[in-house]
Amino acid sequence: MHNNTAISQLIEAGKWISQKGWVPATGGNFSARTATGYVVTASGFDKGQLGTHTFIELDHQGNRTKGAGNPSAETQLHLGMYKLIPHANVVLHTHSVAATVLSRVIKSHALNLSGYEMQKSLSGVTSHLDTLSIPIFENDQDIDRLSLLLSDHHLHTPIEHAVLIRGHGVYVVGRNYKQALRHLEGLEFLFSCELERLKIEGIGTQL
Ligand SMILES: CSC[C@@H](O)[C@@H](O)C(=O)COP(=O)(O)O
Numbered sequence: 001m002h003n004n005t006a007i008s009q010l011i012e013a014g015k016w017i018s019q020k021g022w023v024p025a026t027g028g029n030f031s032a033r034t035a036t037g038y039v040v041t042a043s044g045f046d047k048g049q050l051g052t053h054t055f056i057e058l059d060h061q062g063n064r065t066k067g068a069g070n071p072s073a074e075t076q077l078h079l080g081m082y083k084l085i086p087h088a089n090v091v092l093h094t095h096s097v098a099a100t101v102l103s104r105v106i107k108s109h110a111l112n113l114s115g116y117e118m119q120k121s122l123s124g125v126t127s128h129l130d131t132l133s134i135p136i137f138e139n140d141q142d143i144d145r146l147s148l149l150l151s152d153h154h155l156h157t158p159i160e161h162a163v164l165i166r167g168h169g170v171y172v173v174g175r176n177y178k179q180a181l182r183h184l185e186g187l188e189f190l191f192s193c194e195l196e197r198l199k200i201e202g203i204g205t206q207l
């Protein structure tokens with residue numbers, strides 16, 4: 001994948017994600033792994049109004065090769081995820097209400113989902129009877145430390161589709177742009193369903 005193609009796809013993704021209400025204010029950031037390294041959104045922009053000037057291009061080591069301004073404050077988390085997850089080529093980070101609230105309401109270190117047909121929107125999931133487990137990490141303004149937490153966790157429980165950051169949002173990975181968007185939409189639907197279910201059935205019914 002060439003940098004320009006990846007940038008065009010992430011601009012489109014930003015418009016769609018913003019229309020969904022999942023990147024309020026300047027929240028969220030997006031990246032892709034490309035032939036020459038990575039592209040990542042620049043820091044502090046409205047992710048619904050991205051343009052070619054709001055991307056930073058990085059080499060395979062994560063050093064900037066092109067682009068003005070600062071790379072996303074959470075760039076190291078994106079790079080960490082590419083390192084841990086070889087099949088990840090796109091990372092989308094969003095701040096939806098459902099991901100933000102659910103990650104606070106669930107006090108344990110994982111959101112476990114079962115019984116939903118929509119679980120099958122996640123690659124490798126073939127039944128609503130499977131348990132889909134999304135790890136939850138404590139939020140931290142020190143992104144390098146947060147990234148270390150993810151790699152420690154990945155050693156014993158490989159991260160597959162996504163991670164939740166408590167009170168902050170979700171990071172979703174995909175093999176490509178289309179899969180990343182499908183994973184994000186599927187997960188957001190599941191987060192909303194689970195939040196509604198917990199409101200009705202009570203927090204004690206969390207898996
Ligand atoms: C609107 S505050 C959100 C930020 O602190 C951060 O979490 C975020 O997602 C966006 O940061 P950015 O540096 O623009 O990529």
Ligand SMILES: [Zn+2]
Nearest residue numbers: 027028093169
């Ligand atoms: Zn964020």
